[in-house]
Amino acid sequence: MNAFSVILFFSTTSSIWTARLLKKAGIERKMVPIPRNLSSDCGYCVRIKSEDIERVKDVLTKGGVEFARIENLR
Amino acid sequence: MTNPVESADKPIYFDNAATTFPKPREVVDAVVDYMTRVGGNPGRSGHQLSVDAGEIVFSAREAVASLFGVTNPMRVIFCSNATDALNLAIQGMLRDGGHAVTTAMEHNSTIRPLRELERRCGIEVTVVPCPGGVADPAEFERALRPDTKLAVVNHASNAFGIMQSLRELGETCRRNKVVLLADCAQTAGVIPIDMKSDPVDILAFAGHKGLYGPTGTGGLLLSERFDHGRMKPLKYGGTGSNSDSVYQPEFLPDIYESGTLNTAGLSGLCAGTNYILSLQGGVRGIQLHEKELAAYFLARAGERVRGFNSPASAALVETGVVSFNIEGKEPSDVAYHLSDPYNIMCRAGLHCAPMAHETMGTFPGGTVRFSFGVFNTKEEIDYAVSALEEISAMKETP
Numbered sequence: 207m208n209a210f211s212v213i214l215f216f217s218t219t220s221s222i223w224t225a226r227l228l229k230k231a232g233i234e235r236k237m238v239p240i241p242r243n244l245s246s247d248c249g250y251c252v253r254i255k256s257e258d259i260e261r262v263k264d265v266l267t268k269g270g271v272e273f274a275r276i277e278n279l280r
Numbered sequence: 281m282t283n284p285v286e287s288a289d290k291p292i293y294f295d296n297a298a299t300t301f302p303k304p305r306e307v308v309d310a311v312v313d314y315m316t317r318v319g320g321n322p323g324r325s326g327h328q329l330s331v332d333a334g335e336i337v338f339s340a341r342e343a344v345a346s347l348f349g350v351t352n353p354m355r356v357i358f359c360s361n362a363t364d365a366l367n368l369a370i371q372g373m374l375r376d377g378g379h380a381v382t383t384a385m386e387h388n389s390t391i392r393p394l395r396e397l398e399r400r401c402g403i404e405v406t407v408v409p410c411p412g413g414v415a416d417p418a419e420f421e422r423a424l425r426p427d428t429k430l431a432v433v434n435h436a437s438n439a440f441g442i443m444q445s446l447r448e449l450g451e452t453c454r455r456n457k458v459v460l461l462a463d464c465a466q467t468a469g470v471i472p473i474d475m476k477s478d479p480v481d482i483l484a485f486a487g488h489k490g491l492y493g494p495t496g497t498g499g500l501l502l503s504e505r506f507d508h509g510r511m512k513p514l515k516y517g518g519t520g521s522n523s524d525s526v527y528q529p530e531f532l533p534d535i536y537e538s539g540t541l542n543t544a545g546l547s548g549l550c551a552g553t554n555y556i557l558s559l560q561g562g563v564r565g566i567q568l569h570e571k572e573l574a575a576y577f578l579a580r581a582g583e584r585v586r587g588f589n590s591p592a593s594a595a596l597v598e599t600g601v602v603s604f605n606i607e608g609k610e611p612s613d614v615a616y617h618l619s620d621p622y623n624i625m626c627r628a629g630l631h632c633a634p635m636a637h638e639t640m641g642t643f644p645g646g647t648v649r650f651s652f653g654v655f656n657t658k659e660e661i662d663y664a665v666s667a668l669e670e671i672s673a674m675k676e677t678p
Contacts, residue, residue, distance in 0.1 A: 216534075217519075217531055217532070217533065217534045218322075218323035218334060218521055219337075219353075219354060219533060222331070222335055222338040223338060223353065226338070237326070237331045239325070246523060247522065248324065248520065248523045249324070249521055250326040250334075272531075
C-alpha cells in the first residue's frame with residue numbers, strides 16, 4: 207500500500223502553484239482539504255506519495271515556491 | 281454623412297482610455313465559464329469547485345506576471361481597479377509619514393491620495409514640473425531627499441498620451457534608494473514593460489483597459505527586490521489562510537487580498553491578457569497600431585478641421601490617446617455632437633487629471649479626448665474627421 211504525505215502552505219495560492227508544477231513534472235498529486243489534526247486552517251493542501259518527497263522538494267525549490275512543512279499521513 | 285463602419289447603428293468607440301470596448305469574445309466566454317461551470321470561492325474550501333476557482337485566479341496571476349516579466353506569480357496583488365491598487369501602494373507606503381516625489385502629469389488617482397495624506401498625516405509632497413509634458417530628469421533627481429520614501433510616476437498620461445521614461449527615472453530612484461511606484465493604468469498592455477529590466481519597484485495596472493478584462497479588475501506587481509514589509513495593507517479580513525489566527529497574515533499575496541476576489545472578473549482578465557499576448561507583434565504591435573492611429577488622426581484633422589489644435593506635440597504621443605480642441609467650441613459641445621448625431625463615443629473635459637491639464641495649458645477648459653484601442657481603424661478615424669469638419673463649421677449649438 208502507498209504511503210502518502212501532504213504539503214502544507216502559508217497561502218492557498220502556493221498550493222495551486224505547486225499542483226501545477228507537479229503536474230508539469232509528471233508527479234502524482236491531489237489537492238485535498240487540510241486534515242484537521244494537522245491544522246485548523248480551512249484551505250487546502252497537496253497530497254503526494256511519500257516516496258516522491260525528494261523529487262517534490264526539488265521541483266518546489268527550482269520553482270521558487272515556499273511551503274510551510276511536509277507531513278506524513280497515517 | 282453615413283457611418284461607414286459595419287452599420288450606422290454601431291457606435292464608434294474612441295473612449296478606450298476610460299475602459300476598452302468591445303471586449304474580445306474570449307473574455308466574455310471566460311466570465312460566463314466561471315459563472316456557469318465553476319462558481320466556487322477561490323482559496324476558501326477544499327471542494328472541487330473552490331479548487332477550480334483557485335485555478336482560474338492563479339492562471340490570471342500567471343498571465344499578468346508573464347506579461348510584465350515577473351517570475352513569481354505570488355507577487356501579483358489583485359485589486360478592484362488601478363485607483364484601488366495605487367491607493368494601496370501610496371497609503372500603504374506613506375501613512376506613517378515621510379516625503380514623496382511625483383510629477384506634474386499625474387491623474388487624480390495618485391495626486392488625490394498624496395494630497396490627502398499631506399493634509400491628514402503630515403507627509404510632504406514635491407511635484408516635479410513637466411515642461412511640455414515630460415519630467416526633467418535632473419529636476420526629478422534634485423527633488424529626491426534622504427527621507428523620500430516613494431516616487432510616484434505616471435507612465436503615460438490618460439489625457440495626452442505623453443510618456444515618462446521609467447528607465448531613466450527608475451535608475452535615478454535606485455541610485456537614491458527610493459521606491460518607485462509606476463502608474464501604468466494607461467500603459468499596461470499598450471507599452472511593453474519588463475520588471476526584470478525596467479527599474480520599477482511597484483507597478484499599478486488596470487485590468488479593464490489595455491488588458492481587455494472586465495471592469496472591477498486591476499492590481500499591483502511587486503518587483504523581486506521590493507520588500508513588501510514596507511507597504512502596510514489597507515484592508516484586513518478573511519484570506520482563506522491562517523484561519524486560526526485573528527491577525528492578518530504577512531505573506532504574499534494574502535496580506536493584501538482580504539475578502540473574496542472578483543473571480544468572474546479575473547477569469548475575464550486572464551482571457552484578455554492571453555488575448556493580447558496572442559496578437560501578432562504582442563504588446564509592441566499594439567503600441568505601434570495605436571500610435572499610428574493617433575498620428576494619422578492628428579495629421580488628418582490638422583489638415584482638414586478648421587481651428588483644430590492639439591496641446592501635445594505629436595512626436596511625444598506614445599499611446600493611442602490624443603487631446604484636442606476646436607477653436608471657438610467647448611470640448612463638451614464637440615463631444616456631445618460627436619455622440620449625437622455621429623454616434624462617436626469620446627470624452628471631454630479634464631479627464632480626472634486637472635494637474636496634467638494645468639501643465640499643458642488646457643485648464644480649466646479641458647479638451648476633447650480620443651483614445652484608440654486594438655479594434656479601431658483608419659476608416660473610423662476618416663469618418664470622425666469628417667464629423668469634426670462639419671461640427672467646426674456649425675454656426676451655433678443646434
